[in-house]
Amino acid sequence: MSEGCNGNCSSCGEECEDRKENQSMIVDANEFSRIGKVIAIVSGKGGVGKSLVTSMLAVAMNREGFETAILDADMTGPSIPKSFGLTGRAYMDQQGIYPMKSVTGIGVMSANLLLENETDPIIWRGPLIANAVKQFWKDVVWGDVDYMFIDMPPGTGDVPLTVFQSIAVDGIIIVTSPQELVSMIVAKAVNMARSMNIPVLGIVENMSYFECDECSKKHFIFGDSHLEEVAAAHGIAMTARLPIDSELSRTCDRGEIERYITKDIEKLTDMLKFEDDEINTMMEGMTI
16 A cells, blocks of 8 residues: 555555455444334534434334334443433343343443443543444344434544444434534535435424423524525425423433424424435435
């Protein structure tokens, strides 16, 4: 390999021992797993409710009769088990590791389900975390899954890159908050997805507004929403807003997110019901 190699063999006229034609980094899932569509939930920054949206999507699709599962790729901030009331350690045997099942049968695999104590920190460097996420994909016995949701860590670092290169992701959903800098953050997520040839299915604006119980008026606490204009700027058709709801927070803290019902989730599920031949159309419409 030459010193100036950029890893792009198609632009290089030289031959080297590391050069391999048609090399794919995609990793097969566990041999005892059959996984349908894979949807990654991403955000440009932390604290916008990405894990919440991931959980709500899995619950919503499960209610519609689909077998759903969650791969919690946010290794250093694994909050998914808490929302579903899952504790203890995952079972494993010679076939692999088995995801824990929620009350309604949603499969969940998270770093917290492999720790002695859920409060133990994971103090690993980026490459080690990325490899652990890959193991969650290929070493976990997921069984039959119609929709796999991957809760990604925020940003565009090692883990998102590993996921997009190693797993055949069908699409991503971007989670944002209603602030002015959302356009820049969404642009980063869209640019990464575009560079990896993965369509953006939609954008979810979490904490979009608060609706008063007494007057039913919507108050935009974090400022006016720019969701539609940002989505239009990138050619993304599907958008959804989630309100600030104290009951949702309490439900998650109790580990009972599967009991929470809201009409806003119905808008999110529309993003996921696409056919394989619609992928190219999504990609053609997406701009950066």
